[in-house]
Amino acid sequence: MSWGVQLSQFPPKTVSELLSNWQAGDEQALHETLPLVYDELRRAAHRYMRNERPDHTLQSTALVHEAYLRLEKQGAAEFKNREHFLAICAQLMRQILVEYARSRKAARRDGGFRLTLDDALAFKTQSVDMVALDDALNQLAKLNAQQSRIVELRFFGGLSIEETSRALNLSPTTVKKYWATARLWLHHQIRQSSDQ
């Protein structure tokens, strides 16, 4: 990358355009969107893998693919804009990761080992107990649904404060405040559940 004048690789407008085409029934539009959104998804996926495993490339790729396949299966939904699309992706990521973590736990209990998702997704569960996080997020949703969404978007979707605020139609200041206290609450909650 240089300091010089270059075009942005990811003009938000294009994604939104493609998404609206997709909703209008143009299947190809999703495929065209993918390379553009791919980076976003990958960035989100990579966060789980960073510093984790030597083979994280495939793992995050697998995660992105799985999210993409599910997205495709879902068909064209109503996407308001790029942030909304990323928010759906965040939800999918959460689903996939938590399902995977639960299946791992279940497999350990009944002694079997059957994976529904590429086992390449085996990110280090010690560092983030996905199931505990999911439970805690569900509890948080009961206390403050928006805070739970903020964490989902930031953590699973990799959205910045600005993007989150646009996706949820909140001011960045509110997002920041909610994010700060939600983090403390979650951390406390997860630690409590692991102590038990």
Next chain:
Amino acid sequence: MTPERWEQIHDVLQKALELAPGERSAFLNQACSSDPSLRQEVDTLLASSDDVRSSFLLQFSGPRVTLTAGTRLGEYEVKSLLGSGGMGEVYRARDSRLGRDVAIKVLPPFVSSDPNRLRRFEQEARAAAALNHPNILAVYQMGTYEGAPYLVSELLEGETLREPIRRGRLAVRKAIDYGVQIARGLAAAHEKGIVHRDLKPENLFVTKDGRLKILDFGLAKLTQPQSSSENSALTLTEGTEAGVVMGTVGYMSPEQVRGQPADHRADIFAFGAILYEMLAGKRAFQKPTSPETMTAILNEDPPGISGVTPNLPPSLQRVVHRCLEKNPEQRFQSASDLAFALDALSDSGSSSSDSAVHGATGAGRRWKIIVPATVTGLTLSIGAYFVFFHHKPKLTDKDTIVVADFANSTGDPIFDDTLKTALGVSLQQSPFLSVLPDSTVTKTLQMMTRPPDAKLTPDVTRELCQRAGSKAYISGSIGSLGSEFVVGLKAINCQSGDSIAQEQVTAASKEKVLEALGEAAAKLRGELGESLATVQKFDVPLEQATTSSLEALKAYSLSFGVYNRDGSAASMPYLLRAIELDPNFAAAYNEAGISYSYLNQQGRAGEYFGKAFQLRGHASERERLDITANYYQNVTGDLDKAIQVFLQETESYPRTTEAYINLGIAYASQGQYEKAVEITKHALRLAPGDIGCYDDLTNFALDLQHFDEARQIIQAAHARTLDNRILHIGLYALAFLGTDPAAMAEQQQWFAGQPNYENLVLALASDTEAYGGHLGKARELTKRAVDSAIRADNKESGAVWQANAAVQQAAYGNAAEARQTAEKALKLAPASQSSEVEAALAFAMAGDAARAETLAQDLGKRFPLDTQMQSLWLPAIQAQLALDRKNPVSALTALRATTPIELGNISWVVNGSCLYHVYVRGEAYLAAGNGTAAAAEFQKILDHSGIVWNCWTGALAHLGVARANALQSRTSQGADADAARVRALAAYKDFLTLWKDADSDIPILKQAKAEYAKLQ
């Protein structure tokens, strides 16, 4: 908790968070004065605010920071995004105070997640900001925004140096001009002690008015591993970064490639590479893959520029070459010297640049030459543009493809697996296409909850193709039309389901089917985007490349399925059947060789590799390279030659994993473990599901004493449900090295019920007992290992275990027993190279010089080209014989040959190597009366416990150190003598503690005790 209560807590908590920690208490006292339980809740949560910083929630939050127009960072207001990339984003912003536009580069937060790293960034950035030079990008300010560090700098308009180079080589005068500017910028930075470390055309900016600016000072260090320990940790860069790394690799200095500390002279090397590229229009070191580029940087001189750019002033060439010296001492020692030297050329450069461009023609003809050249250039670029848009290749060389099973409607089962295998051979000849490896296919099927041998129908294949991230799949069909056969091939984009290429050919008879298929495959390759040149170069007709016998091909195809399911031993009958059906089937011999070597039967493996080598004309280019390399690696043992062929293979087929894996093994055999790791990691990047890479990386990590890393690699493989005996042996080694008998037993248990490998783990257990001096148990276990090997039809392994035991018995002082055991080994497997060398060494150590001499002569004749034989084993045997003759000097001379590869892996032992030759050298120094040198040799064995592990040399090395120090205390005086005596006593004690419950009748133990008593 209710939502209302949480709302209350949240309010107080977030206000408290906004305060400095010291002010919080006062605020909370007031805010919670009426509600002590609220105070308690908030306190509890606040207490975790420190933890949360290091927890995943912070680490993982905000992968990047996006700034929108209008965002303010201090006095700067963001206007627009200029670009983004791996190391962050660059924005145009307005400095309202000074009324000028600036650039703001925001780095990704991972840079700041590590406080040390952040601190270093700040230091470097401050230093860079202090640099005030017209040829260095001016940095105005730095700060952090939402946890992401950013830099504010002058805004430049122009392009990076990469662009003009891409358009073609630069005029000599211009290259010198740019060179002088870069050198001056570097000189200014070096003067302040700042080294760039990542100089490359992408980091050099040419402004509109021709000024050159060096970018990203201080950033380079951030992107690089921080220390050698981190360097060696297993961290692979992500896919997109691989290109970046590869791009940078070409400008790395040899010392950086080696991971050694690099000073300002590394910048001089990079400068040389850039100057070369400006003048030649191509890179100084450019190879298809980064490991090869690194190898070239270390060992090769770049091709002479004068060949590409005629009439270059020799003095300029000398400047380039002096910058590119491998040894930093021989380069220009300062950038200002370099700037001076170049500047001196710039006058002559102006005239020489003319002559370089226009040759000897007179000035009057200049325009005639320039004009057509310009026009051609223009046409060419338009042409390329046109081609790009109108003949877009359907696949790129980064895509992988999946081959589906053939739809066979002929009713003849002979075509069932056969055609798919044949198609695979044909497609794999292509350096352009990359067929998804079997291991990944199996894994992906598993993820689709299908059995590993599921039929790959078009539907299944399409899903598999999508999930594996492949681009397309090839589905084939065969049908009969009267007496003729119609073979069809279709390439389908697995996302869209569209057909992207198809071919149909007719075969007049069953015998002509393979020929027809080969023809169709070659055409398909062209249609998919491969250049005609490589299709022609790598297209041995299929029936010649594999076999003309469909039946043989069928057996060969089936062997792969069986191998994937049940392993080497089960697949062997199919390969032997294939060979029986077609005695000229080179690839089948090669596969059989590979399977035998997996089964630890090196002798048999050698026979088959040899046969494949003889028949290598009957193979595709790719198979031929594979066969040739296997022959050198396993039959003649000529490591340099094998490495050459592997490098050739990686050059022709840069995406073939096996060649890299084998190259890694060859480097390990020479003891070049770092190189081996590098290459093998590259292989793993190409085939992330390949267990062989994990196996090798585990072993190399052990060899390098990186025990934690070895364990991590095994865990990573297990997390991917990859598992095999080598990983369990690795765990056994780790358990041994960590003195954890329970874990050792657990790993041993893993082998229960595996008849082919039981002998191996029994031999391991025997070595462990012998290491602890429990000879009775060791003898018993060796016997069981040998019996088990014989039962598994693997006499050779049995013989190796016996020969191993014989060497150990000789070392422990049981000479008669050693001679008997060695005889038994030779009798059990008379033609085995591995047991023969060890038996020879045992005879030499046990005093049967005549027998050792005869064996050594025979081995020398049989393996004249074998690197390890000639440079490790024979010297060790000769040295031992010289010691028997009481001639330590001649022993030491013989052992000199072993030094370059002395730490190399031995293929037939379970550990890395026993380092016998190092042990013998230690003994030789003892005999020569040189205690210091002897201690160093024995210490070398102790320092490489990851190579030696439970081999007896590891135990006796303690005694060796003790004796060496005792010798030193006798041959020196005063304080030196006392110190040596203390060291000797400690080492004796180490040894006797290790052998505290050893069998008491071991001669060397009795000697050690007597020596210890005497010294006390």
